[in-house]
Amino acid sequence: MxxxxxxxxxxxxxxxxxxxxxxxxxxxxxxxxxxxxxxxxxxxxxxxxxxxxxRSFKEVLMGPPISDEIAEVLEEIESERKNDFPPLRDFEIELGLDRPVDEGSS
The missing domain is CATH 3.40.1620.10 (YefM-like domain)
Structure with a gap:
């Protein structure tokens, strides 16, 4: 140049x-x-x-919805990530959060 x-x-x-x-x-x-x-x-x-x-950063955040093309890309990313991580319920079971809490013990 x-x-x-x-x-x-x-x-x-x-x-x-x-x-x-x-x-x-x-x-x-x-x-x-x-x-x-x-x-x-x-x-x-x-x-x-x-x-x-x-547009300013604020205008982007407060502005109209994103374009259809960008929305499609974000949806694709979201669906790929869902496949990468197990459902939250699996984590609850693994951590023992699926059982009722015994209110009599402290």
Whole structure:
């Protein structure tokens, strides 16, 4: 991947109009501070494409039900896991939890 054009912060501040023109003509522009990449300036349309349809974690939890495709995958996983583990009743018997509690003993 070719290296993205970069600008030092001070240079980008002084030549901001040029940075914006470069974004329009050449694509994303990287801003550096002391040689470290700190930001990227991108075209607004590209930004909108990148952020389109994004929902916060809260929106995902509180939002509409999951898609049918995801629901099918989850159902498949659930059915596979049911086959991997015995029913809870088997654990109750194994642990002796299936017997009535003797209330007279302590």
């Amino acid at each position: 070719p290296e993205r054009p970069h600008w030092q912060v001070q240079e980008a501040k002084q030549r901001f109009s040029e940075v914006l023109r470069a974004v329009e003509n050449e694509g994303p522009q990287t801003i550096t501070r002391h040689g470290e990449e700190v930001a990227v300036v991108i075209d607004i349309d590209q930004y909108r494409r990148l952020t389109e349809g994004r």
